[in-house]
Amino acid sequence: MEAEPAADLAGVPDAFQRLWTPHRMVYINGENKPSDxxxxxxxFCRAPGQADDEGLIVARGESCYVVMNLYPYNPGHLLICPYRHVSWLTDLTDRxxxxxxxxxxxxxxxxGEVSHPHGFNLGVNQGAVAGAGIAAHLHQHVVPRWQGDSNFMPVVAQTKALPQLLEDARALIAARWAVIDEP
Known part of the structure; x- marks a missing residue:
């Protein structure tokens, strides 16, 4: 019986370069998603009860807050959330x-000042059928974008390379948030 070629064995190096992202499995498996x-x-209801760095909170307002996305599309991906547990944009008060x-x-x-993106994606997905990962609590995505930031990896390998840790991005954004002037 012939021995198997080395490339057929698990864990043996071959010609492919692999980016292993096992942390994404928690999102794929639905961890942190409320069942109802x-x-x-x-x-989004638990985060405001934590310290800012622990809950990845960037800023707190009177009725809404800003938090880092735990499963970001790009570095600096923020979420705007009301403190109140509401599902729909139409449920918000005027304030x-x-x-x-x-x-x-x-x-x-x-x-813009911290990361110098070339553009932004802003989005509110209303309902699970519209793509809301957590449909029970309204949140708006603010995703910084750069020319060429997306390539074949998310499509072919369901992998996104992120060059900055969430904690590091949160610290930079929160520090700048505290000093930037309102319009």
């Missing part, structure tokens, strides 16, 4: 709507 509208299982929008505007200004 139960506020006690909602990560919450104004602060929700102003925090998104300031997030863009701060990220």
């Amino acid at each position: 509208a139960d506020e006690s299982s909602c990560p 919450e709507t104004i602060e929700f929008t102003r925090l998104a505007q300031k997030a863009m200004r701060v990220l």
Whole structure:
């Protein structure tokens, strides 16, 4: 019986360069996603009860706050969340709507100064069918974008290379947030 070629054995080096991202499995498997509208299982309801660095909170307003996305598309990917556990943009009060929008505007200004992106994706996915990973708690994505930041990796390998740790990005953004002027 012939021995198997070395390239067929698990863990044996071959010609492929691999980026292993096992941390993504928690997202794929649904960890931190509330199973229903139960506020006690909602990560967006739990985060404000933690210290800012522990909860990855960048800034706190009166009715809304800004937090790093635990599963970012790009470095500096922020989420704007109301403190109140509501699912729909139409459920916000006028006061919450104004602060929700102003925090998104300031997030863009701060990220512009800290990271110098070429553009942004802003998005609110309403309902699981529309792509909301946590449909029970409203949140808006603020994603900085750079020319050429997306390549074949997310499409072919379901992998995104991120050059900055969440904690490091949070510290830079939070420091700048504290000193940037409002419009």
